[in-house]
Amino acid sequence: MYYEINIEIPGFEGTLDLLVQWVRRYEIDIVDVRLSDVARQVAGELLEDVDLLRFSPFLTLSKLMFIKSRTLLPGEEVLDEGDLEDEDVPEDEEEPTRVRERLEEVYKTVKAAGEYFKAIAAENNKRLRSFQTRRGELPEFIDEIAYIEQITPFDLMITMNKILKRNMDQPVYRVKVDEAQLLSDRISRVFDFVFQRRGTTVSFDDVIEEQKQEKPEVVLSFLAVVFLVTQGKVVARQQTPYGDIYLTIRRSERRASLNAEPE
């Protein structure tokens, strides 16, 4: 059984369903509808004859509440503690339309402030700073990022397989770093090898090939390269992950070594 409840609020007199229809057709602005008044009238009507089956007006009322909640502020209102403690809340609360108008004013104000920011930022943008033209060398990882952007999931899968295969196939080699003499000899040998080929690019594979090294020796040579790179004596470049490592003597080092050479 369907119950119709008559509502009487400023600007409207009729059934609750009609009110919902008018709101939906924008003939009444939901912002102007005081839902507390509507709810009070609905509750008053229902209290006269308590029947738990008469819930349909609440559903209708909930529609109105839903529409109003969507129309009003999207965010949750944050109240200060002072607001909650204030007992002198005026009986004649601010009309919803006024609240919306005030918000529109605030919005227009911040919009105007935003326009002002845009104007002064544009003026400021006419003043140039020296750092804007300093490009410098791009960090080397930029290339790697560009490379990564181009790869497909299939490439990733292949790479992962490679890594897994390496881990399974290759034993872990350990080099006793306390054998300082051994490492320092290797550092000197690798440096000399690269230095003698100054002006050309030497790959890490060339270093290994030339000295016909076994796997533990390769690790030692790699440590020597790492040492030379960290000491700034050699520059190492790698075009792609897992690609060849190319070694060149750092310019300053080349000059220093040439100066030290007997004429």
Next chain:
Amino acid sequence: MLNLNETVNVIQGILFLSPLPVSTKDIAEHLKIDAALVEHAIIALEKKLEGGGLELMKVAGGFELVTRSEYSEHLRAFFGKLDSTRLSRAALETLSIITYKQPVTRNEIESVRGVNSSGVLKSLLDRGLINITGKSEAIGRPFLFSTTDDFLRYLGVDSLEDLPALDSFEKKF
């Protein structure tokens, strides 16, 4: 010990090389000279730059050496496209709310703008124009957002006090 003329030249060098505004306090500390001498030197440097292509600008609590705006067109013709921050209307609106209401929560921003602003806030955070300066005591303890020194640099102002009061924009619509 540097004399005034040398101090002026050193400060000019510092400002030329620095990617960020430099405060008189920083200069005084690093050069181990009196702050009053630095201020004196700054005034002298401003006079020295008069009529030239560069000028001193007080930004975000420090000084920057910048080119004069009237030569912008020619300089851009020479250097081509230079890095600069361009913001959308939504970002500018959000920035103006934060500027005048800071520290402010996302909800408070959205209540004024009427739309979800999380994307804009993220973008402004990424650009360093705003940062999170705490949490509100309101339910859920939402983050509070404030503007940064980079924002002052973006506008080219020394401090927030240099901006017009929010009321002054009311009559503009």
